[in-house]
Each structure stands twice: as structure tokens, then as C-alpha cells.
Amino acid sequence: MSRTHAEWQQLAATLGIEGRLFIDGEYAHAHDSRTFNCINPATGDKLAEVAWSAAADVDAAVAAARRAFESGVWSGLPPLKRGKILKRFAALIRQHRDELALLETLDMGKPIGDSTTVDVPGAAYCVEWFAEAIDKVGGEVAPVDPKLVGLVTREPVGVVAAVVPWNFPILMASWKFGPALAAGNAVIVKPSEKSPLTAIRLAGLAKQAGIPDGIFQVLPGGGDVGKLLALHMGVDCIAFTGSTAVGKLIAGYAAQSNLKRVWLELGGKSxxxxxxxxxxxxxxxxxxxxxxxxxxxxxxxxxxxxxxxxxxxxxxxxxxxxxxxxxxxxxxxxxxxxxxxxxxxxxxxxxxxxxxxxxxxxxxxxxxxxxxxxxxxxxxxxxxxxxxxxxxxxxxxxxxxxxxxxxxxxxxxxxxxxxxxxxxxxxxxxxxxxxxxxxxxxxxxxxxxxxxxxxxxxxxxMNLPFGGFKQSGNGRDKSLHALEKYTELKSTLIKL
Structure with missing residues (x-):
């Protein structure tokens, strides 16, 4: 349903906004109760107080993600069942289109016509696309010695941190968590402090869809939260979209810690x-x-x-x-x-x-x-x-x-x-x-x-990979190539 300018203004005046972080299936305040003000750039008005995740919150989210991942409650599901849950998630995103679009527009200033027709539908489509892909992507039987059977399989990498930008908050987040969840990983989303509201709301919808506790979590806050995730020894992969300068820092933090997989989608001057x-x-x-x-x-x-x-x-x-x-x-x-x-x-x-x-x-x-x-x-x-x-x-x-x-x-x-x-x-x-x-x-x-x-x-x-050459980054979002980013290749040899 299309709305008029006045109707959007009226809806904005009555909109309830969630500002807490989301860990292990529950909304909660930051460990140290720190918050920051979320401001509407079109008016300068305060929209909400949002939790600024503390180091203890990062540790708690990573621990919950690790428990959930290793339990197999998500990674151990048959791909078809995992896909059905993700399709429910996509359907809920569509069902809440106007609410999510309004949050996006109020939060970062983009026209509501774009939020309703591009950003929110695009996020739902991304989740749905990967949900439909995961039971259609198989491994390989390698041509080896006849006395052996050689299998090449892909396994989820584990705990994935997705540090996403403020310009397309819900869409860019979906380009990360869509394939990462589809591949069987546990995901921690760190939205930009400039536009955290849709990611926070998505966490509740993910739980409603049936995504298990600990598998989809959201840690709002500033660059210190992203740094903590990039340095964390319990994070297996970090996917970042943002500036080239910050991307270089993220890569450095990963190298300083556990050599976690790093995927960067950075700047451009096209x-x-x-x-x-x-x-x-x-x-x-x-x-x-x-x-x-x-x-x-x-x-x-x-x-x-x-x-x-x-x-x-x-x-x-x-x-x-x-x-x-x-x-x-x-x-x-x-x-x-x-x-x-x-x-x-x-x-x-x-x-x-x-x-x-x-x-x-x-x-x-x-x-x-x-x-x-x-x-x-x-x-x-x-x-x-x-x-x-x-x-x-x-x-x-x-x-x-x-x-x-x-x-x-x-x-x-x-x-x-x-x-x-x-x-x-x-x-x-x-x-x-x-x-x-x-x-x-x-x-x-x-x-x-x-x-x-x-x-x-x-x-x-979603069929075309997206990413850059040179200092515009590495890896690709979208397409089946994105699934590769969130998996590890395993060779298994069986002697007959």
C-alpha cells in the first residue's frame, strides 16, 4: 500500500523504536548501560537512545555464537530446513516493509520512496535468494587413485562478524548475513552508529522466524565495537563494508589476532x-x-x-x-x-x-x-x-x-x-x-x-557478484560466490 506524505508523517509520530542490543535471543541494555543518541538528519530531532555495546557485550555475543554454532542447532540442520526458516525471515521482512522503511528513512535520511521500493524489498529478496540456493549447491568427487574416494566439501566457517555501513543499512547487512546464515554460520551484526535501527529490529524478526538463539545477534555502537570484533579470538570471519581507511584497520586487527578470514567491500571513485x-x-x-x-x-x-x-x-x-x-x-x-x-x-x-x-x-x-x-x-x-x-x-x-x-x-x-x-x-x-x-x-x-x-x-x-579491484576491497557480495566467503573447503580421502 502506498502512503501519502501526511500518512508517513503520522506513522513516524507513533512509531515505537527499539534501541537495545540483541544477544542470545534477547534484547538487553549494554553491560555498562552506555547509550548514544540516534538523530534524524532531516530534522535534528532525537529518535531514540541506542545501546553502545561494551567489551563485555562483545564477549557475551561471541560466546553465545560459539555455543550455538558448535551445538549444531543451526549448522547441523538439513539445508532444506535452514532454507525454510530463512524464507520465513524474508517473508517477515516483507510483512514489516513500511516499519523497516520508515526506520531506515528516519535514521539516515534517505527518501521513503527508495526505502520502500529498493532497500527493504532488496533485503528480503537477498535472504530469500540464499535460502533457495543452499540446497542446490553441492561438493565434488575428485578424480583420484581408484583405491581412494576423494571428496571436496564446504563447511561453515563458524562465527561471522558483519560490520556494515550507514548508507544502505538493511540492504548491505542482508548481503552479509544472508549468505552467512545460509551457509550455516552464527552471525553477529555490528551496524553503524549513524544508522543502527533496522538491524536492531531485524534481530526480533529473525527470532520470530525461528532462527535459533545465538545465531543472529546485533551489537550497536561505534568503531570500538568493530575493532573488538576484528581483534576477537573467538570470531572466525569478519565481513566489512565501509571506507578503505577503516578496511585497512580491520585487516590489520585480524592479522594481529587469529588470522580470521577478512572480506572487505570498500570505497570507490567510479x-x-x-x-x-x-x-x-x-x-x-x-x-x-x-x-x-x-x-x-x-x-x-x-x-x-x-x-x-x-x-x-x-x-x-x-x-x-x-x-x-x-x-x-x-x-x-x-x-x-x-x-x-x-x-x-x-x-x-x-x-x-x-x-x-x-x-x-x-x-x-x-x-x-x-x-x-x-x-x-x-x-x-x-x-x-x-x-x-x-x-x-x-x-x-x-x-x-x-x-x-x-x-x-x-x-x-x-x-x-x-x-x-x-x-x-x-x-x-x-x-x-x-x-x-x-x-x-x-x-x-x-x-x-x-x-x-x-x-x-x-x-x-542477486546473480551477479559485487565487489572491487585494487583498494576497493576483496571478496564478493551477492551471487553464489558470496557463499564461498563464509565456508571453508575440506578435502576428505577414504581408502577403499
Whole structure:
């Protein structure tokens, strides 16, 4: 059921919010009773007090996860039974769509239209997809000496800590706990302190679905909680989505402790290349606007660098200016909002500082460039774009994580590929061309985990792996490849 702006506001006014952590099947306060305020970035109002997990809580969650895992109450279930429980979990996520979407929107500022149509349904789909996959993935019988039988099997890795980001809280969490649970692991989710509310609520739904106590737990708090999990000797695997800087720390903590498996999905500065034979320049401009302004630009895959061939640059910019107007910030509870609020004051100030730096380094403002307010409050920034004189400006090289686009001009395909690959990142890229040979050739040369041709950010299904090259991380979310991350390979040899 679609709701009006007023109906969403009314629902928000009566929404009950759970702020406690979830350990061994029960909601509880932090061991030391510490809390932090969860703030609505669109209004600055306090939403709830949320538990800040203490070291004792981390130890308790890891111990509960270990007991549950080793008991076999989850890992020992036949895959079909485990899948049925996960399908119930997915159904409950769908059943509570509006509640979860509202929590997501109030918590991190994204438009309610996106929360209801992308984030929550996407999370349910992810859990369901892996639930349906687990009884269809088998092992191998290896070709060995006839006097032997050689078996290759996969077993769950054990206790998995999932440290997830604030920009797509429920969706990115599901990309971790979906395959990890499906593989038979016990999972501890550490949501960002900027947006913890949906993860906390999911814990109750997981229990309602029949996931055993200790198998799905949630520890809200700050970076210290993630560090404790990464250092913990009782955690077998840590999966992290966030900045490259923090990802390096996570990897270091894992190395310092027990060499736990580490999977990292990190930053990006993704190039969107518009060649002069682009088949539809107006559509390319609209797509480029969506690629940077969707979710307020708070996306690791944001198309934050548009590389446009000189011969079509002015026509492209004319179309882009029109397209950008669709993303002017509005109340996130308005179903018609194109953009919502920046997640918090820290990120708001960071984005504005990059805009000032762009001006100071000689970039020409194409559109936006200012903070704005909705009903005289909130952290809102206009959709902003700069025409950059060269690709070495700070705004062209560093991940801003906000609605700020750098437009870079090139003359030849070789130059475009060189600029595109001249980055520490390698998460995503796109190329627009009417020539199928050019599309294949450029795609092969782009050092990125995902390359789109004549589109951007397409492919919402779970069949394609997602992840990056270089300092954009390792491992892959989504697809059957994600199941591999949360299992260990075992070779068994039987002498006949």
C-alpha cells in the first residue's frame, strides 16, 4: 500500500523504536548501560537512545555464537530446513516493509520512496535468494587413485562478524548475513552508529522466524565495537563494508589476532565514460545524474567522475543540468522526494568542505554548490557538479560520499581509459557507446569489479557478484560466490 506524505508523517509520530542490543535471543541494555543518541538528519530531532555495546557485550555475543554454532542447532540442520526458516525471515521482512522503511528513512535520511521500493524489498529478496540456493549447491568427487574416494566439501566457517555501513543499512547487512546464515554460520551484526535501527529490529524478526538463539545477534555502537570484533579470538570471519581507511584497520586487527578470514567491500571513485557516439545523450545525462545523486551520493558505486568526450561536452552538460533539477532535496518522508538529507553533521561538513575545495582549486560550478534546508532544518545539500580543468583535483581523486560530481573532459578513448584507471579504487565503471566492439574493448581495459555499458547501477538481482579491484576491497557480495566467503573447503580421502 502506498502512503501519502501526511500518512508517513503520522506513522513516524507513533512509531515505537527499539534501541537495545540483541544477544542470545534477547534484547538487553549494554553491560555498562552506555547509550548514544540516534538523530534524524532531516530534522535534528532525537529518535531514540541506542545501546553502545561494551567489551563485555562483545564477549557475551561471541560466546553465545560459539555455543550455538558448535551445538549444531543451526549448522547441523538439513539445508532444506535452514532454507525454510530463512524464507520465513524474508517473508517477515516483507510483512514489516513500511516499519523497516520508515526506520531506515528516519535514521539516515534517505527518501521513503527508495526505502520502500529498493532497500527493504532488496533485503528480503537477498535472504530469500540464499535460502533457495543452499540446497542446490553441492561438493565434488575428485578424480583420484581408484583405491581412494576423494571428496571436496564446504563447511561453515563458524562465527561471522558483519560490520556494515550507514548508507544502505538493511540492504548491505542482508548481503552479509544472508549468505552467512545460509551457509550455516552464527552471525553477529555490528551496524553503524549513524544508522543502527533496522538491524536492531531485524534481530526480533529473525527470532520470530525461528532462527535459533545465538545465531543472529546485533551489537550497536561505534568503531570500538568493530575493532573488538576484528581483534576477537573467538570470531572466525569478519565481513566489512565501509571506507578503505577503516578496511585497512580491520585487516590489520585480524592479522594481529587469529588470522580470521577478512572480506572487505570498500570505497570507490567510479568513472562514467560518455563517448561521442553515445546512442542517447539525454538518457546518458539523466542516468549520470541518478548515478551521483541517488541516495544523496552516499554510495560506494556512485558515478562521481563523468568523463565526457570534448565534441559532445556542451550538449551533455545542457542535458545534465536539466536532469539534476529532479534531485533537489526534500523531506525524506515525501514519496516524491528526489534526494533526502545527508546522514549527519560530520558528513554534511565533510561534503561542504570538498565543495569549497573544488572552488578553491579552480573547478567551475555547473550546478548546486550550497547547503539548503527543508522547513528551516536538517542536513541538506543541493545536487552539485563541477567542470574540472584536469583530473588531478582533490574532488576528482578522493571519495566524497555526497552529491558532488566531477566532470572531466577527454579527447581520445585511450585518454579516457587512462584517466578512468588512474585511481586507487576499482569498484565500478561505465561506458556509453553505440559500437559493440568499443564497448567490449573499453570494458576489458577498465580495472573495476563491475562495468556497465549504456547504463549505470543496473542489475539489482542477486546473480551477479559485487565487489572491487585494487583498494576497493576483496571478496564478493551477492551471487553464489558470496557463499564461498563464509565456508571453508575440506578435502576428505577414504581408502577403499
Amino acid at each position: 568513472p562514467n565514460i560518455i563517448l561521442e557516439d553515445c546512442p542517447d545523450l539525454a538518457r546518458a545525462a539523466r542516468t549520470a545524474a541518478g548515478a551521483i545523486y541517488y541516495n544523496m551520493g552516499e554510495m560506494c558505486t556512485a558515478g562521481s567522475r563523468v568523463l565526457v568526450q570534448r565534441s559532445i561536452k556542451e550538449r551533455f552538460l545542457e542535458e545534465f543540468r536539466k536532469a539534476a533539477q529532479r534531485y533537489y532535496p526534500a523531506d525524506p518522508l515525501d514519496p516524491a522526494a528526489g534526494m533526502g538529507a545527508i546522514v549527519d553533521q560530520i558528513q554534511f561538513d565533510k561534503v561542504l568542505s570538498y565543495i569549497d575545495q573544488g572552488r578553491g582549486e579552480g573547478a567551475t560550478l555547473i550546478c548546486g554548490g550550497q547547503a539548503t534546508q527543508v522547513e528551516s532544518k536538517g542536513y541538506f545539500i543541493e545536487p552539485t557538479a563541477f567542470d574540472c580543468p584536469h583530473p588531478d583535483l582533490t574532488i576528482c581523486r578522493e571519495e566524497i560520499f555526497g552529491p558532488v560530481l566531477s566532470v572531466i573532459t577527454f579527447d581520445s578513448i585511450d585518454e579516457a581509459v587512462r584517466i578512468a584507471n588512474d585511481t586507487e579504487y576499482g569498484l565500478a565503471a561505465a561506458v556509453w557507446t553505440a559500437n559493440v566492439s568499443t564497448a567490449h574493448q573499453v570494458s576489458r581495459r577498465l580495472r573495476a569489479g563491475t562495468v556497465w555499458v549504456n547504463c549505470y547501477d543496473e542489475g539489482g538481482d
